[in-house]
Amino acid sequence: MASPADRDAGSSSGPVVLLVLLTLLAGGWWYGYGRDTTPAVPATSTAEVPLVPAALSVPAIGVQAPVEQRGTVDYTNPFTGQQVAGYGVPEDMAATSWWSDGPEPGSGQMAVVLGHDVPGDAPGVFDRLDELQVGDPVVLTAADGSQLQLQVVQAPLTGLDKSTSDLSDALNGHPEGADVALVTCGGEYDSSAGASEENVVVFASVV
Amino acid sequence: MPQLHLSRRTGRRLLATGAIAAVAVLGTPAVASAAPSLTDNPVTDVLGGLTGGAGGSTGGSGTVVPGLPGGGLPGLPTGGSGTPDPTEIISGGAACVQGLVTGIQVSVTGLATGLTEALIGLLGGGSTTAPVEDGEAVTTIPVTQAQLLNLLDLSPEAIADLFENGQESLTMAVQVIVDGVTRTVQVVLDFAECLAALIPTPAPAAPTTTTPPTSAAPVEPAAPAVTTSAAPVQAVAYPGYAPTGGAPSDDSSPAGLLGLGALVAASGGGALWLRARRGVAG
Numbered sequence: 092m093a094s095p096a097d098r099d100a101g102s103s104s105g106p107v108v109l110l111v112l113l114t115l116l117a118g119g120w121w122y123g124y125g126r127d128t129t130p131a132v133p134a135t136s137t138a139e140v141p142l143v144p145a146a147l148s149v150p151a152i153g154v155q156a157p158v159e160q161r162g163t164v165d166y167t168n169p170f171t172g173q174q175v176a177g178y179g180v181p182e183d184m185a186a187t188s189w190w191s192d193g194p195e196p197g198s199g200q201m202a203v204v205l206g207h208d209v210p211g212d213a214p215g216v217f218d219r220l221d222e223l224q225v226g227d228p229v230v231l232t233a234a235d236g237s238q239l240q241l242q243v244v245q246a247p248l249t250g251l252d253k254s255t256s257d258l259s260d261a262l263n264g265h266p267e268g269a270d271v272a273l274v275t276c277g278g279e280y281d282s283s284a285g286a287s288e289e290n291v292v293v294f295a296s297v298v
Numbered sequence: 299m300p301q302l303h304l305s306r307r308t309g310r311r312l313l314a315t316g317a318i319a320a321v322a323v324l325g326t327p328a329v330a331s332a333a334p335s336l337t338d339n340p341v342t343d344v345l346g347g348l349t350g351g352a353g354g355s356t357g358g359s360g361t362v363v364p365g366l367p368g369g370g371l372p373g374l375p376t377g378g379s380g381t382p383d384p385t386e387i388i389s390g391g392a393a394c395v396q397g398l399v400t401g402i403q404v405s406v407t408g409l410a411t412g413l414t415e416a417l418i419g420l421l422g423g424g425s426t427t428a429p430v431e432d433g434e435a436v437t438t439i440p441v442t443q444a445q446l447l448n449l450l451d452l453s454p455e456a457i458a459d460l461f462e463n464g465q466e467s468l469t470m471a472v473q474v475i476v477d478g479v480t481r482t483v484q485v486v487l488d489f490a491e492c493l494a495a496l497i498p499t500p501a502p503a504a505p506t507t508t509t510p511p512t513s514a515a516p517v518e519p520a521a522p523a524v525t526t527s528a529a530p531v532q533a534v535a536y537p538g539y540a541p542t543g544g545a546p547s548d549d550s551s552p553a554g555l556l557g558l559g560a561l562v563a564a565s566g567g568g569a570l571w572l573r574a575r576r577g578v579a580g
Contacts, residue, residue: 105569105573112559112562112563112566113559115559116556116559116562116563166541168539175538175539176537176538176539177537177539177540177541178537178539178541180540180541184544190537200534201534201536205540205542206542207542208542208543209544209545210545210546213546215544217542253539256538257538258536258538258539259536259537262536263534263535263536274540274542275540275542275543276540276542277543280543280545286545287542287543290542
C-alpha cells in the first residue's frame with residue numbers, strides 16, 4: 092500500500108504533468124507560428140534603375156521574405172469555372188513572388204508582388220497585409236543588394252471579389268504613381284472551392 | 299572595291315535624253331577647243347559623227363551609229379558588211395558607279411531576235427561576250443582608269459577642265475557584233491558617276507559620297523530619345539486572378555500540435571480522475 096507521503100507526492104504530480112504538457116504545447120505553438128527570420132539582404136545602395144527583386148521587407152507587418160519570379164499562369168477560376176489568366180504564386184507560404192511577365196519594380200510602371208494569406212491561424216507571409224497604413228515603408232532588394240525604397244500610398248483595398256474582375260480592375264486602375272502592388276487573398280475560405288473568396292491589394296510608390 | 303553596275307539614272311538618260319546629252323557634248327566650248335587634238339581618237343570619231351560629219355548619224359540613243367572604218371576591235375569584222383534591219387533599233391548605255399573600278403557596264407538593247415550571244419567591245423579597248431535575252435545584252439567590259447584615259451585621249455587635267463566648265467558627260471563608242479555585223483553604239487559616261495575618278499584633284503562630285511555619312515550623323519542622337527520615350531507608353535494588362543490564399547495544411551498548421559496537446563492533457567486529466575476515484579487524496 093502506498094504511504095500517506097506517497098499519496099501526497101502522487102496527488103501533486105498531476106498538475107505538474109499538465110503544466111509541462113502545456114509548456115510543451117505553447118512551445119510548439121510558438122515554434123510553428125514563428126515567421127521566417129531569414130536576415131534581409133544588406134542594403135548597399137538605392138536602386139536608380141529597375142531591379143529584379145530578390146527579397147521583400149515590410150517592417151510594419153513583420154514581413155521579411157524572399158521574392159521568387161513567377162510569370163502568368165492559366166487557371167480555372169474555382170468560383171466561375173472559367174479559364175483565366177492569373178499570377179504565378181510561390182508554393183512556400185512564407186515566400187512572395189514577383190510577376191515576372193510584368194514590369195520590373197522601379198521601371199516606371201507598376202510591378203506586382205504576391206504573397207499568401209493562409210486561412211485560419213496558419214502562417215502566411217501576407218496574413219497581415221490589410222493592416223498596412225499609408226506611409227508604411229516597403230523595401231525591395233535585388234540579388235546584388237541594391238534596394239528600392241517604397242511606401243504605402245493608399246489604404247489597403249479589401250473585398251475584391253475573385254468571382255469578378257475586381258482585382259484586374261483595381262490593378263489596371265491603380266493610383267497614379269504606384270510602383271508596386273502587393274497582392275494577397277482575403278475574405279472567407281471557401282472549402283468547396285478550395286480558395287479564399289477575395290483579394291487584398293496594397294499600392295506602394297518609390298520614395 | 300565597289301562594284302560597277304548600270305546606273306538607272308544614266309540608263310534613263312540614254313534611253314530618254316540621248317540626244318540632249320549629245321548636244322551637251324557638242325555645246326561645250328572645252329570640247330570644241332580640244333577637238334583638234336583628238337583627231338585620231340575613236341571618241342572624237344564618234345563625236346565627229348555626232349556633229350554631222352561624214353557618215354555621222356545624229357540620231358538619239360536609239361540610233362545605230364554606222365561602223366567606223368578601221369576602228370574595229372582586233373579580230374572583229376568591221377562594219378559595212380551587214381545590212382541593218384531598219385526596224386531593229388539598237389541602243390547602248392554605260393555606267394561606272396562609284397568611280398571606274400572594274401570596268402564599264404554596258405547595256406545594249408534592240409539586238410536581233412534569236413541572237414543568243416553578242417560580242418561587245420570598246421573602240422580601241424577590250425571586249426567581252428554577253429548573253430542576249432529578249433533582245434538585250436548586259437555586260438561589264440574590263441577597263442582600268444588608265445585604259446579609259448587612253449581611250450578618251452584626254453589628260454586628267456583636261457577632264458577636270460571639262461568638268462569645271464559644266465560638262466556633265468562624255469560620249470564614247472561601243473562596238474557590238476550582231477549576227478556577225480559590227481555596229482557601233484554610243485554610250486554616255488557620266489562625270490559624277492564615272493569620270494570623276496579620273497580627275498586627280500578632289501572633284502566637286504566627291505561631296506556626294508560624303509553626304510550620306512553627314513546626313514546619317516544627326517540621326518544617332520535621336521535614337522536614345524525614341525527608346526526612352528517608348529517604355530512608358532507601353533500599357534500593361536494586369537491579370538485578374540491571384541490564388542494567394544493558401545489552403546489549410548496539416549503539416550504547417552499548429553492544429554496537429556493542438557490535437558496532440560489536447561490528447562496528452564486529456565490523458566493527464568484522466569489519470570488524475572482515476573486517482574481521485576480510487577480515493578487517493580490529492
